[in-house]
Amino acid sequence: MFGFKFLGNTPVPHRKNTAAMPAVRLPVHKEVLLHVAQHIGAPAKVVVKVGDEVKVGTLIAEAGGAVSAPVHSSVSGKVTKIEKLMCYNGQQVDAVRIESDGLMTADESITPPDIHDLDSLIEAVRASGAVGLGGAGFPTAVKLAAAKNGNIKTVVINGAECEPYITSDTRTMLDDTDSVVYGVKLLLDNMPTVEQIIFGIESNKRECINKLSEAFKDNAKVKVKALPALYPQGSEKVIVHNTTGIAVPTGKLPAECGVIVLNVSTLAFIARYAKTGMPLVERTLTVDGSAIAEPKNVTVPVGTPISYVIEAAGGIKDGKSLGKVLYGGPMMGVCVCTVDDPVLKTTNAITALDVKDSNPPAETACIHCGRCVAACPHSLNPTEFARALNVEIKEDRMAKLQATQVLSCMECGCCSFVCPAHRPLIQNNRIAKAELKDYLAHQATLKN
Ligand code: SF4
Ligand code: SF4
Structure with a gap:
């Protein structure tokens, strides 16, 4: 019978080697490759052509439907190619190749949005190209739009980050706390039915729990909840259950139970967008795994080649051979097709595993152990x-x-x-x- 239980005791190791490392902003690579399907839903539609000059934040692909997200240039430079590309999920999608001029000039149209109520918040988030930065990639505006029915009472901010190796959300909570605080203010000011905001953070991130508890100590609507450091604490329905006690039934979304879940880095991005108007064009990610020589957190323009971020993390460890490279962590991550593939909006980590960790032992017959x-x-x-x-x-x-x-x-x-x-x-x-x-x-x- 389906039902929630405590997280069980799956002994997934934490391996948070980079937890104490603030993200390093890398020099801009000479070229970026921007997919039109960096989100769940309809792919975006390319609106530029080869030879066009673009700047940071220029719209290059508009949303392709109600559940979709626009894509913006992450560098200034020139569109050199529009090609079909095989995605990690087997989908063939359009991708826009842009040669960077190295200047990172912002598009003149970039101005902070006017956010004054729920509709304007949703519209701003839609225009920003925001998607779930925890890896899921669900368009954030669509998620927030659920609040229009008046039933959303709780927003859960997901800071659990339970996958091995990944610490990019941890660094957001520690290094960009002001954006997290401003993001909460935006939600409370513009989502009138929301009665509480609960941060769910695993107990092995004590510094984050302390910092956010201090930041919200005078706000009775905000709670910071320490959760057991057990995988998969950050999974959406699990974190809803473990922060609110609500078990979201099979086939239903948290919003149908009065709850919206936002990843903490998504929240911080929305706050930065509200202040600057700069769309989602860069990504902070962890580069780690058994094959990586010098694990790091880095910030790069979306579309940067994976090979470049691996090089920035010292390349492959001496004496190791590269086995698999994953978007995300080793539990739920998916293999990249090649290391020339780009960092996506959803890329919270690149995990590079050595040959030994990439090849599971041979399977044998089920012993019905349960x-x-x-x-x-x-x-x-x-x-x-x-x-x-x-x-x-x-x-x-x-x-x-x-x-x-x-x-x-x-x-x-x-x-x-x-x-x-x-x-x-x-x-x-x-x-x-x-x-x-x-x-x-x-x-x-x-x-x-
Ligand atoms: S992968 Fe599916 S079946 Fe396996 S433990 Fe997770 S939720 Fe259960
Ligand atoms: S019951 Fe079979 S499939 Fe399940 S854990 Fe045991 S051996 Fe594996």
Whole structure:
């Protein structure tokens, strides 16, 4: 039966090697490559052409639908190519290649937005190109628009950052506290139904908890909650549960339960945008992993090649060979196609693993130990997904998959992490989810 429980005890190591390292702003690379699909939803539509001169903040692709986000140039320079590019998720998308002139001249149109109520806040956030910076990439304006129904009472600010290695949110909380504080003011001033804002931060980030507790000590509407430092504390439904006590049911969004969740770096970005009008054109990320010589936090223009940030982190450790390079952390991250791929808006980390860490041990037969079920924060049974996937007749397979509640799987990877037989559970979960989602979408079109 689906349900929340305490996070379990999956012993995912923290490896926060860079927690004490403020981000270093790197010299601008000679070229950036900007995808039009750096968010969940419809890809943006390119509005520039080869040869156009652009500046930092110039719109290069407009939102492609209601759930979408615009993309802006992250450097000043010239558009040299518009090409189709294979994304990490297999999608072919347009990408705009821009040669930097090294000057980083801001577009003249950049001015702070007029934010005075909920509608103007949503409109400003939409224009800023903001997406969930914790890695999910959901367009932030769409999330905030849920508050228009008047039911949103709580905003949870996600500062859990529970994946191994990643510390970019930690550094935002410590190094850009003023933006975090101003972001909270923007929400409280412009979201009239919101009664409380709760920061959820893992207890291993004591400095962040102390700093934000001090910053909000006179604001009765803001709470800073220390959460157990257990993976996957930062997962959206888990953090809603562990900060508010609300269990968001399967198939529903937190907003349907009166809660919006914003990543803490997203909040800080919105505050900076409100003050400057500069869209989302740069990214602070952690560069770490077993193959990295000198782990670091860095700030770079969106679109900077991954190879460049790896070089800035000392390159590959002596005596190590590069195995896999991931967008994000080792639990939920996805492999990049090549190290020439760009840093995206959603890239909170680049994790480079050596060959040993990149190759899991050979799988053996399931021993029915139940550890995967015990580790799952949603009490799901991934062995059932695998069994359902083997059902031959499609209709029966889909019915079985639905019965397993596979769509509640948040792909946290805890089941795979604990499996003594090294079963490819997370891989199966993804295949099962994708097949069921496709099927349900097709069924919905038949009904309409
Ligand atoms: S990947 Fe899915 S099934 Fe596995 S532990 Fe996480 S939520 Fe549960
Ligand atoms: S943890 Fe692995 S071996 Fe144990 S029941 Fe789950 S799939 Fe089977």
